[in-house]
Amino acid sequence: MEGKVLEMFEVGPCEDDYRLGFLIGQRFCSQIRSRLAGDLILQNQLLPFARTTQAKPLIKALSETNQKKFPRYWAELLGTAEGSGVPVLDIILINFRKEILPFISNTAMNSNGDTTDDCSDILVVSDLIALAAHNEDANVSLVGHTYLIKGKLSNGLSFIAYTYAGELPSCAFGFNSHGMAFTLNSVPPTEDEIVPAGIGRNFVSRDLLEATSIADALAKIRSSEVSVGHCYNLIDIQTRMILNVETASRSRVSVHEVGATPFFHANMYLHLQAQQVHDENSMSRQRRAALLPLGSKTNFLSILGDTEDTKYPIYMTGPTLYTLCTAVIDLDEKTLTIVEGNPKKGKVSHVFSMNSKDLNRDLVNCAEVTRL
Numbered sequence: 001m002e003g004k005v006l007e008m009f010e011v012g013p014c015e016d017d018y019r020l021g022f023l024i025g026q027r028f029c030s031q032i033r034s035r036l037a038g039d040l041i042l043q044n045q046l047l048p049f050a051r052t053t054q055a056k057p058l059i060k061a062l063s064e065t066n067q068k069k070f071p072r073y074w075a076e077l078l079g080t081a082e083g084s085g086v087p088v089l090d091i092i093l094i095n096f097r098k099e100i101l102p103f104i105s106n107t108a109m110n111s112n113g114d115t116t117d118d119c120s121d122i123l124v125v126s127d128l129i130a131l132a133a134h135n136e137d138a139n140v141s142l143v144g145h146t147y148l149i150k151g152k153l154s155n156g157l158s159f160i161a162y163t164y165a166g167e168l169p170s171c172a173f174g175f176n177s178h179g180m181a182f183t184l185n186s187v188p189p190t191e192d193e194i195v196p197a198g199i200g201r202n203f204v205s206r207d208l209l210e211a212t213s214i215a216d217a218l219a220k221i222r223s224s225e226v227s228v229g230h231c232y233n234l235i236d237i238q239t240r241m242i243l244n245v246e247t248a249s250r251s252r253v254s255v256h257e258v259g260a261t262p263f264f265h266a267n268m269y270l271h272l273q274a275q276q277v278h279d280e281n282s283m284s285r286q287r288r289a290a291l292l293p294l295g296s297k298t299n300f301l302s303i304l305g306d307t308e309d310t311k312y313p314i315y316m317t318g319p320t321l322y323t324l325c326t327a328v329i330d331l332d333e334k335t336l337t338i339v340e341g342n343p344k345k346g347k348v349s350h351v352f353s354m355n356s357k358d359l360n361r362d363l364v365n366c367a368e369v370t371r372l
Helices: 017-027 029-038 040-050 055-069 071-084 088-095 097-103 106-112 201-208 214-222 280-290 297-304
Strands: 008-011 117-125 130-139 146-152 158-164 173-176 180-185 230-236 241-248 252-257 263-265 321-330 335-339 348-353
Touching: 008 017, 017 029, 017 071, 029 040, 029 071, 029 088, 040 055, 040 088, 040 097, 055 071, 055 088, 055 097, 071 088, 071 201, 088 097, 117 180, 117 241, 117 280, 117 297, 130 180, 130 230, 130 297, 180 201, 180 214, 180 321, 201 214, 201 230, 214 230, 214 241, 214 252, 263 280, 297 321
Parallel strands: 008 146
Antiparallel strands: 117 130, 117 263, 130 321, 146 158, 158 173, 173 180, 180 230, 230 241, 241 252, 321 335, 335 348
16 A cells, blocks of 8 residues: 655744644645545544534533643644634544543444554664654554644744644654654553543644753643543653653653663553553564564664564554554654655655754745645
């Protein structure tokens, strides 16, 4: 299966955040509309649920909670809907997918398969190498429905974010001109661990794109009272540091500093004490990675490209889950490389310098963009 060429849109600074979202929505309106039309979880679960009396207060509370804490990002979300010409409700539902799905009956969820994303990361910081390598895995329906946003804010901060069509940048990976980067791993808490109407994970990760340091990134995570847990791999090229941060509802956070022993993370909590669904896919990838050599960048890419376990491969090619790309962040070279296809074959599509001067070059001003 081949997706479209991964496009990048350069935008900013804008007079306001609504305008930023509007221009992104306008530029990628076809991808956003196509994604919404083909998203079976949206069409078969989220939209029918949204029409029920049970859903209305939940969606209202989620919207109000996140708008109050992150008014700028909420305006960006509304702008994306307007720019792409799609219903605001659809954009709200895909951005709060993980916060809403647990409240849909098990029968409805299981009938359509609620597993939509997984990811695998391998992280190391030693005297010889400092690297974060990440497989971005998602439902096959998302192939061809992602893009890169290269944005500049009015305060001078710039970022690059791998973005799912219609969602806030970025629920996957990104970096900014302060030398801060992150990759994300989904984790599966049990129903008892989920708190309704808390902060959405898409809003937390959007906020991380503006982190000024690794301490600031941690503060942003700790200050968000989330509905559903998540795992954040925080990367600071200035201090040559990687933190694996696992979170859960009720303000629970566990931090593991990555060192010389390579650290593989799939989609299970490894150090935070939280009740979780035992996902055989994730556990299988974790066991397989432990058997493979871990000494070099080539080894790490081979792990992320491993297909030995045909039922639960680390590198996924369908029929449900698909590895959209692999991101490799080299803290010593100060680069982020995106590899499309199996990372063992090294088909590089993009290489970005993470130096702030390079990132601030050649951005399109919002005032110069009308209709594309």
